[in-house]
Amino acid sequence: MISIDDELHMPAIGLWMDALRPRTLCFISHAHSDHISVHARTIATKATAVLCRARLATRAATDYEVREFGESFECGDAHLTLLPAGHVLGSSQIAVRTEHTVTVYTGDFKLRAGRTHEPCEVPRCDTLVMECTYGRPHYRFPQxxxxxxxxxxxxxxxxxxxxxxxxxxxxxxxxxxxxxxxxxxxxxxxxxxxxxxxxxxxxxxxxxxxxxxxxxxxxxxxxxxxxxxxxxxxxxxxxxxxxxxxxxxxxxxxxxxxxxxxxxxxxPLSDHADFDELLAYVRRAQPKQVYCLHGFPDFVHHLRRAGVKARWFEPNRQLALF
Ligand SMILES: [Zn+2]
Structure with missing residues (x-):
């Protein structure tokens, strides 16, 4: 269902996620520059679309398909839903439901509440593709x-x-x-x-x-x-x-x-989940399989020790963020 040959996508429904190269159909989780590009069709929340337009300025030829959080819509044989990720204003996860399975891609997220964005929701799923930027035990942030x-x-x-x-x-x-x-x-x-x-x-x-x-x-x-x-x-x-x-x-x-x-x-004020939040998310989502993006490859061992089937999915490009 999920593939990451060069960038994250779901071949069965032709949907790319946070692709940096132009695609025919892409979900943009939020408007940080390492997640956005100009695509033929883009699925995003209203806030993300507005922020992308402001950031991409003259290159903003994208056709945005704006969706509300919680709204269910079709894409091929799948039903898609956007859910708040708690990272920045408009930041979104995407849940892809087919007849037999639910796959969730978190994008960047955190569980702690913020002052200027929507709180994160954690859906139950079978397959979870999650960002794990701070996936080492000493990354535990104070309240x-x-x-x-x-x-x-x-x-x-x-x-x-x-x-x-x-x-x-x-x-x-x-x-x-x-x-x-x-x-x-x-x-x-x-x-x-x-x-x-x-x-x-x-x-x-x-x-x-x-x-x-x-x-x-x-x-x-x-x-x-x-x-x-x-x-x-x-x-x-x-x-x-x-x-x-x-x-x-x-x-x-x-x-x-x-x-x-x-x-x-x-x-240590972060818009990402810390180590405990990553584990808490997985406990609540109860996936059968987790694919880890960004951060440290050894995070998969922490998940496996907790009894979760986990695989590392990609070299890190997030560490460069200040
Ligand atoms: Zn981000």
Missing amino acids: RRVVEEQLVQRCSAALSRGITPVVYAYALGKAQEVIAALRAAGLPVMAFGAVARMCQVYESLGVSVGGYDEQGAEGSRRCVVVAPPSLRRTRELAALAPIYEIAVTGWAVDARARLRLGVDCAL
Whole structure:
């Protein structure tokens, strides 16, 4: 049913999933750049379609077939349903039902609740194709509330010393979570570059991040600056010196992560499932077979030890994400 000759697809129904090469029919799970491309026909949620159009801009000739979460629709002999993945706004899993079997592809997901996106749903299935980015036991993230408190405390401390805190967060998803957490704590925020553009798209979709100023507004030295990692060491940020640089990423639990990332502080705020969430997902979905994508090949051994039939499916291309 599932094949990954070069990219993930279901030959029986001609459906590709998160393909990077142009395909005739593709499901796009969410609008991160390592999952999107221009296809002849694309199945996606409304938020993902809007975010893809904003990100692909001039290349956006794709014909989007927008589907609601929970809506059942046909594709060949199969019934398809999209389910929220809890990764970023609009992020979706896809369940493919045939007469005898249910296959689910998770895309990127997490089970923890976020402030600016739909909560993840876990369907029962026979075959599960899941992303396993943090599939090693030391990737256990603290409670979200605890990490957010640390973020607020570090930013407040910098501001009180007359230093501008700069939080590096990828522009779609992580940045909105960071801004919503900072605003809930009453801190002023300035959104730089692509972060502001993605916040505008969120707002056009009815999701508020709690208010922020845009780059260029007065008073940036009294705000927490939220910027994409691509702006590090640019003149725009150097102009704010002195700055206190914070990275928010699941890799922050690694020893020496702060030094490797070259920042003053690294906090483990992730939009992906940690090790325990990966196992919890599998326990709830109760699949007969799991195919693991991304992360570490040895995660399959952890599943096998838990009595689950598991296979590694692909070389990693996710580790490069900041
Ligand atoms: Zn993603």
